[in-house]
Amino acid sequence: MSNDNQSEKKTLYNLEAIKLFLQGKDAWNAWVKANPEANVDFSGVDFSLCPLTKDLEENDFSGFEFPKGKVAFYGTKFGGGSVAFYGTKFGGGSVSFRGAQFGDGNVSFREAQFGNGAVVFSGANFGDGDVSFRETQFGNGKVTFYQSQFGDGDVDFREAQFGDGDASFFAAQFGDGKVTFNKARFGGGNVTFGGTQFRDGDVTFGGVQFGDGGVTFSGVQFGYGIVSFFAAQFGEGRVSFDKTQFRDGDVTFSGARFGGGDVSFMDAQFGDGILDFSKVELKRGRIDFLPTKCGPGKIGFCSVNFDGDIVFNPADVSEAAAIDFSGAKIEGALSIGNVETNCVVDLRLSSIKHSIDIDNPKIGFKKEHIENGYEPIVYRHLALLPYRRAAKHDAPSCFRRLKKLAKDAENHEKMLDFFAKEIQSDYGRGITGSTLTMFLLYDYLSDYGRSIKRPALGLAAFTVIYALLYSMLSVAGQGDLADFWGGLAPAMTLSIAHTLPFNFGSRFASADVINYLYGESSYSWINTTLHWLTISQGIIGGMFLFLIGLALRNKFRS
Known part of the structure; x- marks a missing residue:
């Protein structure tokens, strides 16, 4: 019993630990077997200055087994060479590399196994070499890389397995190398990358599996590389990308699956690359893009399968190349109520169970680029208007x-707005020739039955024009006997009478004015011209009155 107590309390510390380390793996593991409950403490050791280790090109702990007690490399300096913990097995106690400083050599914890104690790399400083935690197995204790700093080498957590404890990379800083967590598995604890900074290397979480704890990337700053969550699987916890900044690389969540928790991209900023959410699955929860800022890249939600709600009301998608919801299946509500974009939103072949919120979107379409800097006024297919x-x-x-x-x-x-844009976007393609000219007139004169102002101004303008024509015709018919300006007022009366022919008094006013202006004209062409003028004015006036009535109907239609 006394031997067991001594084993539990024993600590292999500093110089003793270094000496045993230098004897190699077999001697070390034999000592651990004899002292299974001991603590190991390399805290404060500087391998580059220690006379016993300063000439080592690599600090190699590969295949070492540590006892069940605490393991501490707190503030340890490993020098400029490589550091290897390949296949190392740690016991059940806590393992701390807090504040450890690694040099510019490669650092490998590949296939290392940690117990259920806490694993701490907070404030650790990795150099510019590659860092590998590939296939590393963490226990159920908390794992933290809080404020750890990685250099410009690649960082590899592929197929790493985390237990049910929380995993934190909060405020960690990565360099320009690639960062990959492909096929890593997280347990049921919370996972946070909040405030983490990535630089210009690609960042990939392809096929990663998150547990049912919350997942947060809030406030993360990504660099200019690709950011991929391709086929990532999220659990039932909330997922947050609030205030995350994506740069100009492509961002993909294609094939990702979200559980029942809400997913938030509130105040996130996307750069110039493609934003791909194609074939994403969302269960029950709600996904928010409010008020997200998007760049000029394509935004794709094609073939998504959402059981929950989606609120797509970004603050700025005015420069987006495309917004694609084609083939989407949405069982919950879809809101695009405040979208303002110059590209058409594609919802073809989509299945939306509930009514879509489209109260305030301003959706346009991009016009064709004119090569060689020519003026963007084109006459095609016999159209008479630009x-x-x-x-x-x-x-x-x-x-x-x-x-x-x-x-x-x-x-x-x-509905009227989208009908107008449906026709406008078909100019010169499906709509050509005389048909195109008629649609252009309808567009210019009434904004497709939505404007009262345009046809009202047109009616007023043509009323004045015809008044001038009637007065000029009077001068031509009666010579010096008629004064052009003096006859303008009665000519205006005649013009108004033919503009509003349904008014009962118009007939009497028209007859009196014609007799006043033209009298017993001996020129037959005067009467013929007058008839054609009144007929044409009646047609044009009726057209403008119809457009005004149509606009009033559309305006007050419930």
Whole structure:
């Protein structure tokens, strides 16, 4: 019994630990077997200055086994060479590399095994060599890399396995090398990368499996490399990318699966790369993009499968190349209520169970680029009016789908808006020739039945024009007997009478004014011209009155 107590209290410390380490793996493991409960303490050791270790090119603990007590490398300086803990087995006690300083050589903990005690790398400083925790197994204790610093070498956590304790990389800093957690597995604890800074290397979490604890990347700053969560699996906890900054590399969550917790990208900022959420699955929870900022890259949600709600109301997607929800299956609610973009939102072949929130979006479409710097006024297919063609040939079908969704939501105003853009985006493609000219007139004169102001101004303008024509015709018919300016007032009366022919008093006013202006004219062409003028004014006036009535109907339609 006394021997057991001595074993539990024994600590292999500093110089003794160094001497035993230098004897090699077999001697070390034999000592551990004889002292299974001991503590091991290398705290404060400087391998580069210690006379026994300063000439070592590598500090190699590969295959070493540590006892069940505490293991401390607190503040240890490993020098400039490589450091290897390849296949090292730690006991059940806590393991601390807090404040440890590694040089510019490679550092490997590949296939190392930690027990259920806490594993601490807080404040550790890794040099510019590669760092590997590939296939490392962590126990159920807390694992923390809080404020640890990695150099410009690659950092590899592929297939690492974390237990049910919390895993924290909070405020860690990575260099320009690649950082990969592909196929790593986290247990049921919380996982946080909050405040972590990545530089310009690619960052990949492909196929990673998170447990049911919360996962946070809030405040993370990614560099200019690719950021990938391809086929990542998230558990039932909340997932947060709030205030995360993505640079200009592509960002992909394609094929990722989220559990029942909410997913938030609130105040996140995306750069110029592609943002890919294609084939993402979301169970029950809600995913928020409010008020996310997106760059000029393509935003893809095609073929997603959401059982929960999605709120896509980013603060700025005005420069996005495309917003693609084609083939999406959304059982919850979809809100794009405040989207403002110059590219069409593609919801073709989508299945949306609930009514879509489209009260306030401003969705446009990009015009075709004109080569060689020519003026963007194009005359094509015998069109008599200028127009610019839509850059995407499928824009009309995208607006057609939006129009149907607006109709299903009984939003008449947005239905008219999407109908107008459906036609406008088909100029010069499906709509050509005289048909195109008619649609252009409808567009310019009434904004597709939505403007009262345009046809009202047109009606007023043509009323004045015809008044001038009537007065000029009077001068031509009666010579010096008629004064052009003096006849302008009665000519205006005649013009208004033919503009508003449904007014009962217009007939009498028209007859009196004609007799006053033209009298017994001996020129037959005067009467013929007058007839053609009144007929044409009646047609044009009726057209403008119809457009005004149509706009009033659309405006007050419930």
